[in-house]
Amino acid sequence: MNDVKKIKEVFDDRITESFDTEYEVLLPGLNEDIVKEISRVKNEPEWMEAVRLKSLEIFKKKRDPQFGPTLEEIDYDKVVAYARPGAKKARSWDEVPDEIKEAFDKLGIPEAERKILAGVEAQLDSEVVYSHVKKVFDKLGIIFTDMDNAIKKYPDLVKDHFMRIVPPTDHKFAALHGALWSGGTFLYVPKGVKVPMPLQSFFMVNLPSMGQFEHTIIIVDEGAQATYIEGCSAPLYGVHNLHAGVVEVYVKRGAKLKYLTIQNWSKSVFNMETKRAIVEKDGTMEWISASFGSYKSMVYPSVILKGENSHANVISVSLTGKGQHIDAGTKVYHMAPRTTSTISSKGISMAGGWSVFRALLRISKGAKGAKASVECTSVMMDNESRSDTIPILEILEQDSDVGHEAKIGRISDEEIFYLMSRGLSEMEAKTLIIRGFMEPVIEELPLEYAIEINRLISMEVEGSVG
Amino acid sequence: MVKTFELVHGKFRSIVRNPRRIKLDDYGEEIIKNLPNSSFRMVLFEEYKNIDFPIWRRLEMEGLSLPSRPPIVKLETNAKSIYECSKLDILKEYDFEGSDRKYVLLADIFHTSGVCFEGSGKISVKMTGDSIDTNVYVIDGEAKIKRIFDGNFRVTNSRFIIKKNAKLYLEDLLFVSGVEVENIFFYIEENASVEYNDLGVSKGKVAKAVFVIGEKDSKIVINPRVASSSAADVLYFSRSNVRNMMYVDGHGVSIGDGKIIFRGIMDIKKGAVGGDYSEKFHTLLLDESSTFEAIPSLYVQESELSAQHGASSSPIPDDELFYLMSRGFDLEEAKTMIAQGFLLDIDFSKEAEDFVKRVLK
Known part of the structure; x- marks a missing residue:
């Protein structure tokens, strides 16, 4: 590991514009040595190092996505793959260092929210700096911890679910994530347990050129229910940051998960996150997101309705402003009979921003009685902006009922x-x-x-x- | 040349996906030498020879198996032949990328037939057999054009230039048993209008693309009716930077192992203030293995307009089947009647019913 002086040599005066938190970082770059070093400092089991190295090989062979924003501005050799804040993990909010609290202040998280947060997993760059799980969760058998801890304490559970729904072969950024992932949240809700309050995490990038590659695994066991809220943000730097997190959600038989995201990355961040859920019989998955930030985004939360009578509900709102090119949407795969889904998207583009909504809805052969609807409404605040909608409906089962509607317009002058x-x-x-x-x-x-x-x-x- | 995708906004650019391509047996210069207007064709060939055939994944079509020589179709028409056309430069003046540049050039270079029409009045065109053809229509008054194609193989282009204040009523009736790749380009001048009733019936693979550029206050209404027991991929495209109107209201019937793909691209640029754009596609899936895909996309850079799209699919409603069966029709007869009514709900000529019956059988 390099010390903080080394970072200042790397980032020169830009580091002083950042929050005054000390870091241990690996130098920028993407190679086998960096990947092995991440695994070593995190004291990972051999299988995880193997996953990382295999992912790196896949990454080298993958090309950029053949749709969406151009990505030539991403310089992988300058991405800082790993940084550990100098602060030690805190047991209570009082123990969290002042400079990190100050970072949250700058992001506008209200004081009341901090007090109310039930179980916080706040990730400053790559490490969890604050962890507080209420005793009530322990009593209910709920596991809510950071990924590093989960690998150590629940190795089999993690191994069985790590990059299973989003394999490194999926696309370039999944492969990159597999090689460099660090931090993130692990949540397991036991059979029949209804989590009494929302679980929340907050992620932020706090260094120029920092890559954020958190991995989140959520398993909601049979008949269980939970609500998970994720927030993310970053200060604005003169250089681009890359966020390529992965979220894998397993909704077991009869279970239900509501996953809410409030995305407010700064307008220097490439947001290349992959979120995917697999839902078993009678299960329900809800993705609800509000997106405001990032420079360029390619994010398409997906649901695989694997079990009979499973259900997906995807609601998203986005606001795309000056200097932003946001390409986002949803994918739902109906793989079983009597599955249902609703996709509802609302987008606002303003001040010259470019917003693109994509949806992929596939009714597979055999998904008899499937019902699905896609609805998209976009509002343009001015005629300097651009709003595109590109839905793809693939209906391979006759006995299904699918509808799609989209509208683009503006706020009427009369209303204003x-x-x-x-x-x-x-x-x-x-x-x-x-x-x-x-x-x-x-x-x-x-x-x-x-x-x-x-x-x-x-x-x-x-x-x-x- | 009118490009199909212009995915640029300020400093931002989106990637335009290019299809994978495949090298196949292709026509060469020796064929051109034996065709009329060979020097004109040779100019286009310089671009053509460097492009391989596209692999269309959704249509499951890998290139095209060309007849050994360009076929000559049986043409019955009261219009002039393309060989009598004094304005071949229109092909270059109104050039476009189409569903794929390879096929637009193929028809323009290797056509052995086609129609050239300038003026107004009633025109009928009937083509029977295999064909590579290119067609030019310049409408300067009120025109009613009826075109029929019945054959196994066809690569075709049509360019319609509708002059200021002119009106075109166009009816296309198509039956294809093999392969058809069709590109149509409408250039609609100020205050001109088009009503286009388009029936495409296929037992083979059809890739059809309709491109529309409209000037101020132009209007086009397209009513596609598509039935296929194989695969039909139809694209309706418009680009506007002034106030005008485009409506597409598509019905499809997918039969047996058939697959219908409806695509729409409405590319609305800054300046289309007060424009009105709508595309809707609805498909009936007649049998268990019938499928449907829809990609109705909007690309909008102007805020003061109305733009919407919709797509839906369903099996034939049980209550409709029950109604007919309770009146003595068996299941297949009832399905056929409902599908027929769904496709022929607009005013088509009498040949349309025969085409639909041929595929529903």
């Missing part, structure tokens, strides 16, 4: 005029209308997150008006 005539400024009027448009997601969130989203909307609209 009406609100302004009641004393609101143009910005307030637009903000109010956008909040109403995003209501389907906002209403799913705990109060603290809803406040945060409303604040983000105001900030984005403020930047686009006048």
